[in-house]
Structure formats: structure tokens, C-alpha cells
Amino acid sequence: MTNAVTLAQSEIKTLASKTAEISGTPTARFSQKVVEYFNHWIDANQPSIDKGHVELDRVLILLYSQSPSKDPGIDTESLGEPERVFETSYTLSNGLTVCTENFHVMMSWIPSFKNANAALTFISEKLHVDQTFAVLYMSQQRIWLHQAGEDIEEWISNPNIIKLNRDPNQIVDPTAIIKQLEHFHKRYLEKAGGITARTLWDIHEEPKRSTLRSRPEQQIQSGLLPFLGAEFRHAGAVVDEEIHINGKRVDIRIVRASPGLPQVSTMVELKVLDPSDSQQKNIEWARSGITQADQYKVPDETDAAIACIYDARYDKSDIKTELQGYADEKVVTLLLANMEVPPPRKAKAAARVRAASLPTAPSKKAAAKKAAAKKAASLKKLATKKRA
Amino acid sequence: MSSIGITVSRAEQERLRFIRWVLLLVNAAEASGVGSLQRRQFHSLLFVSFASSRFYGIEPLRQRAQRTEQGPYYRAAHIALGVLTLSGLVDLKDFRPHPSPKDVQFEGTFSATPKGLAVGRRLAETYQGELLYQFLLDLCLGTVSGVLEDKSPADSKASVSLDQVFEEDLTYRQAVARPGNQLFVEESPEDQQTPTLNGLKSIDAFLKQRTHINRKDVLSAYQTLLLRRVA
Numbered sequence: 254m255t256n257a258v259t260l261a262q263s264e265i266k267t268l269a270s271k272t273a274e275i276s277g278t279p280t281a282r283f284s285q286k287v288v289e290y291f292n293h294w295i296d297a298n299q300p301s302i303d304k305g306h307v308e309l310d311r312v313l314i315l316l317y318s319q320s321p322s323k324d325p326g327i328d329t330e331s332l333g334e335p336e337r338v339f340e341t342s343y344t345l346s347n348g349l350t351v352c353t354e355n356f357h358v359m360m361s362w363i364p365s366f367k368n369a370n371a372a373l374t375f376i377s378e379k380l381h382v383d384q385t386f387a388v389l390y391m392s393q394q395r396i397w398l399h400q401a402g403e404d405i406e407e408w409i410s411n412p413n414i415i416k417l418n419r420d421p422n423q424i425v426d427p428t429a430i431i432k433q434l435e436h437f438h439k440r441y442l443e444k445a446g447g448i449t450a451r452t453l454w455d456i457h458e459e460p461k462r463s464t465l466r467s468r469p470e471q472q473i474q475s476g477l478l479p480f481l482g483a484e485f486r487h488a489g490a491v492v493d494e495e496i497h498i499n500g501k502r503v504d505i506r507i508v509r510a511s512p513g514l515p516q517v518s519t520m521v522e523l524k525v526l527d528p529s530d531s532q533q534k535n536i537e538w539a540r541s542g543i544t545q546a547d548q549y550k551v552p553d554e555t556d557a558a559i560a561c562i563y564d565a566r567y568d569k570s571d572i573k574t575e576l577q578g579y580a581d582e583k584v585v586t587l588l589l590a591n592m593e594v595p596p597p598r599k600a601k602a603a604a605r606v607r608a609a610s611l612p613t614a615p616s617k618k619a620a621a622k623k624a625a626a627k628k629a630a631s632l633k634k635l636a637t638k639k640r641a
Numbered sequence: 642m643s644s645i646g647i648t649v650s651r652a653e654q655e656r657l658r659f660i661r662w663v664l665l666l667v668n669a670a671e672a673s674g675v676g677s678l679q680r681r682q683f684h685s686l687l688f689v690s691f692a693s694s695r696f697y698g699i700e701p702l703r704q705r706a707q708r709t710e711q712g713p714y715y716r717a718a719h720i721a722l723g724v725l726t727l728s729g730l731v732d733l734k735d736f737r738p739h740p741s742p743k744d745v746q747f748e749g750t751f752s753a754t755p756k757g758l759a760v761g762r763r764l765a766e767t768y769q770g771e772l773l774y775q776f777l778l779d780l781c782l783g784t785v786s787g788v789l790e791d792k793s794p795a796d797s798k799a800s801v802s803l804d805q806v807f808e809e810d811l812t813y814r815q816a817v818a819r820p821g822n823q824l825f826v827e828e829s830p831e832d833q834q835t836p837t838l839n840g841l842k843s844i845d846a847f848l849k850q851r852t853h854i855n856r857k858d859v860l861s862a863y864q865t866l867l868l869r870r871v872a
Contacts, residue, residue, distance in 0.1 A: 257814035260840045319672035324755040357674025494855040
């Protein structure tokens with residue numbers, strides 16, 4: 254007989270097969286859902302794909318929104334009524350559909366694009382830097398993923414291309430994971446213009462050097478999640494959502510089934526060394542990443558703990574020597590990777606000096622200043638008139 | 642942005658916090674795909690949110706619901722929804738008064754508006770706002786994955802409505818069993834370990850022995866168990 258006010262053990266035991274849902278921030282969850290959808294779509298439509306029925310030019314844009322029907326994030330004035338689409342039919346493969354993060358509500362606003370170029374033109378003209386969306390190239394099994402903060406034109410010329418790894422014999426082990434983390438670093442973080450790197454910095458006018466925006470670890474985590482999800486289809490990348498608000502830890506656990514064990518997981522801790530922090534503080538921060546990677550190992554389950562330390566300091570003085578010993582002591586793999594600091598913008602003052610040395614035609618700036626002063630004076634006059 | 646000096650009385654602070662809670666819950670329902678909620682569903686979900694918020698380290702608001710034939714009824718939520726609707730931050734459909742001997746009560750279906758979602762995003766830029774929205778969103782995501790998309794075989798699942806699931810909440814069951822017209826979550830510090838919180842902790846302990854989960858997975862699992870109790 255069920256007690257209305259407590260849960261019985263027998264009830265709780267029915268949850269034995271429950272695993273973590275996709276995790277991370279809402280937009281990171283959306284991005285992972287895109288990867289998952291594409292994989293399921295390919296599974297479901299394999300016969301059509303094998304017969305060559307998927308046109309080279311077919312693309313699907315999936316756009317994230319808190320409300321796909323009421324606030325889709327696109328100008329819907331010239332569009333007809335949207336059509337609700339259901340994820341698990343796995344037939345959606347063209348046009349533009351706006352989705353909640355979990356794909357529970359999907360509204361197709363544009364049924365199809367003429368071709369990929371038409372889709373990219375649409376993006377260039379109608380979507381915004383602060384939107385999260387994906388372009389699925391249906392015959393290529395590649396996704397162009399756009400995260401909030403990436404300039405659209407810059408993104409179109411250097412997109413974040415995520416290729417699905419559909420190798421059924423793929424091995425997921427610490428060696429493979431480390432290889433992918435290194436690959437991610439090279440493409441996404443090493444250079445200042447890297448896909449994730451370009452969203453991490455505030456670039457100022459010289460002589461002020463570039464500074465890191467807040468929560469860089471979380472941005473990196475959000476970039477890594479769909480990347481790892483596409484690479485390791487049969488593993489789950491789970492993050493600890495509880496900790497992200499205080500920012501003390503940012504992690505990813507790659508969990509998968511293993512013969513003879515309930516599961517195996519590889520622990521990854523992420524840390525970014527901030528150029529605005531002191532050397533001492535940065536070393537402590539790096540060490541805390543190694544400590545946490547060790548502390549959060551799970552006995553009989555964690556096969557490796559990796560501390561990814563991304564070095565964004567202005568001067569990349571050696572810290573590996575100091576950290577490697579500590580990492581070895583804790584049995585943590587240390588991945589220390591450089592992040593190039595973007596150079597500052599050229600000063601406007603230099604431009605003024607150059608202009609001053611040119612022949613005497615009244616400068617546009619002086620003319621504009623004069624016009625502004627004139628306007629201000631007439632507005633003041635008008636205000637005085639109103640008050641009277 | 643310069644700060645504006647405004648003095649807000651304690652009572653007004655409570656009212657504003659309630660309005661924030663209600664707005665963020667409406668937005669969370671939209672963003673999770675739960676979508677619009679009828680008055681009864683909304684008030685019972687509100688009760689569940691107060692009964693479970695300490696699982697996220699959030700102190701619930703101290704409001705009491707009234708016991709009515711139409712489920713729990715929060716007068717404060719009614720006022721908050723009115724304010725939000727008149728401000729265009731919440732959309733109200735099928736509005737109709739309810740015959741009630743005491744108070745004026747209304748029925749209707751509530752859902753988000755673009756303006757309300759924008760205000761909600763701003764509210765979630767503060768530390769407390771971010772934490773509160775994360776909790777409410779996770780609760781609603783749990784309603785989707787744990788109830789609406791639950792794949793376990795349940796013969797009579799088709800006829801179960803959301804308010805039936807929410808009203809199976811352990812703390813609600815305790816409140817309803819108490820005498821009197823008021824349904825409350827916490828009256829004193831001793832009440833802080835609500836039956837809901839205890840249930841969530843038991844599920845959390847059980848699942849964590851097996852695998853890595855987040856708090857939203859526990860909220861989802863909890864709602865699945867409530868669904869099974871109803872079905």
C-alpha cells in the first residue's frame with residue numbers, strides 16, 4: 254500500500270535504468286540535441302541515403318528559441334503559419350525550424366530552401382550574432398554550428414564545422430579522448446581567431462591589451478560538448494550543472510558502457526589561466542584543476558582524470574615544470590595548452606596625427622563637430638522656448 | 642548603468658519576488674515545451690515548486706494556498722498573474738470567473754509572451770534570478786521528460802492530466818491531509834525538510850550510486866514516480 258507522503262524503496266528501484274539527460278547550459282544542450290537529431294535522422298533514413306535520394310544541396314537550419322511559436326527570432330511577417338514538427342518522425346530535413354532546447358516543440362517556419370547558398374544568404378541577412386543555430390548539410394553529415402557571440406560574416410567565412418563520426422567500431426578510451434581534446438584545442442582555441450577563442454576575448458584599443466570575458470571555462474565547455482558528442486556517439490558527455498554558477502569547477506565526464514562493468518568514465522576538468530590574474534593566482538588555479546580532477550574520480554569507474562589547463566596569460570612563462578610533478582603525484586593527465594592573445598586594435602590617436610599632417614581642406618570630423626554644435630544650440634533654444 | 646534610489650518596503654519585496662517567481666515559471670514552461678498551463682495546473686505546479694526549491698538551495702516563498710474544489714488556489718498568484726497579464730508579460734486565454742462563495746476566483750490558460758520572455762532573461766542576469774530560473778526550467782524540463790515523454794508502459798496514461806500528477810506531490814498530499822483551509826509548504830523551520838525534499842534526496846542517493854546525474858534528472862525521475870502513482 255503506497256504511503257501518500259513518502260516514496261517506497263520499491264518505487265525508487267524502478268528508476269534503476271535512469272541516466273543523465275543532455276547537460277550544460279540551455280544553448281549547449283540545444284547544440285548536443287542537434288547532433289543527436291542528425292544521427293537519428295541518418296539511422297532512420299539510411300535506405301534513402303544509400304539510394305542517393307538526399308540532394309547535395311539540401312540543408313536544414315535549426316534555430317534555438319525559448320518559444321518557437323511566439324518568439325521564433327525571425328521576422329515572420331512575410332511567412333505563412335508555421336507547422337509543428339515532431340522530432341521522432343525523423344523526417345525533418347529542409348528549411349528552417351525553430352526549436353526549444355529539448356526539441357519538444359519544433360515549429361517549421363520555412364519549409365525548404367532552394368539550395369545551401371539560399372540558406373546561407375538567409376542567415377547572413379536575417380539571423381543575429383546573439384542567436385544559437387545550426388545548419389545541417391544533410392548529404393555531408395556535417396553541421397555548421399553557430400553559438401551566440403560569433404560575428405555572422407566571420408562565422409560564414411570560418412564556420413564551426415562539426416563532422417559526425419559514425420564509425421561503428423570506434424573506440425572510446427582515454428587515448429582517443431585526449432586526441433580529441435588536442436584536436437579541439439588546435440582548431441578552436443590555439444589561435445586568437447579560433448572558433449571558440451574568438452568568443453572569449455574583449456579586444457581594446459592599444460595600448461590596452463585584450464582581456465578575457467567572464468566564465469571562459471564555461472564557454473569552452475559549451476564548445477566541447479557538441480564536438481565530443483559528434484565524435485563519440487555512443488558515449489555520454491555529462492557535466493555537473495550544479496557548479497557552473499559559482500564557477501569553481503567546470504567539468505565534462507565522458508561516460509560509456511564497458512564489458513564487465515556497469516560503466517566507465519573519463520573525467521575532464523577545464524581551467525583557463527587569466528592574464529589579468531597574478532602568476533601566483535594562476536598557478537593556484539591550475540593546481541586546483543589537477544586537485545579537482547583527482548578528487549572527483551569514482552572508484553572502479555574512472556579510467557583517467559584529465560586536467561585541461563588553457564594558458565591565456567600574456568607571457569607564457571614555463572609553468573609546466575611546476576605543474577607536471579603535482580599532476581603525476583595525483584595521477585592526473587596534464588594537458589597544458591596555449592591560447593594566443595589577440596593583439597589590440599590600432600589607436601585612433603595615431604589616425605588623428607596622420608590626418609593633421611595632410612593639406613588644409615576642412616576635415617569631415619571638424620564639419621561634423623560644427624554641425625553637431627549648431628544642432629545642440631538650436632535644441633537648447635527650442636527647450637528654452639518650451640519651458641517659457 | 643547608474644543605480645536608482647528607490648525604497649522598497651518588505652511587503653513589497655515579497656510581492657515582487659512572487660511576481661518574479663510566477664513570471665519565470667511561465668517562461669520556464671514555455672522554454673521547456675510544456676507550453677501553456679491552465680489555472681489549476683499552474684497553481685499546483687507552483688505548489689510543487691515551493692515544496693522542492695530547497696533541493697536547489699532556494700528558499701521557497703512563504704505563501705499559503707487555499708484548499709478549493711478546483712485544487713490549490715494562491716491568491717497571491719492570482720494577483721501576480723493579473724499584474725503580469727495587464728503588463729503584457731503573460732498571455733491569458735479563456736478567462737472566466739469561477740463561482741466561489743468567498744473570494745473572486747478565475748479560470749484561464751496562461752502562457753508566455755515575447756515581452757515576458759525578454760524581461761525574464763533580464764531577471765536571470767542576477768545571481769538569484771539565474772539560480773531561480775535554472776531551478777524552474779529544470780522542473781519543467783523534468784515534466785516533459787518525466788511525464789509527457791515518459792516511455793514506460795502505462796495503460797491508462799492517456800487520461801492523466803498534469804494537475805493530477807502535480808497534486809500527487811508528497812508535500813501536497815501532506816498539506817491536504819491536514820485539517821483547515823490553508824495548504825502550506827513551510828510554516829516553521831521544522832517543516833523545511835518537506836516530504837518532497839526527502840523524496841528527492843532518496844532518489845538522488847539511489848541514482849548517484851549508479852551513475853552521474855544532475856539535479857534536473859532527479860526532478861524528472863520524481864515526476865515519473867508521481868505519474869505512476871496516478872496512472
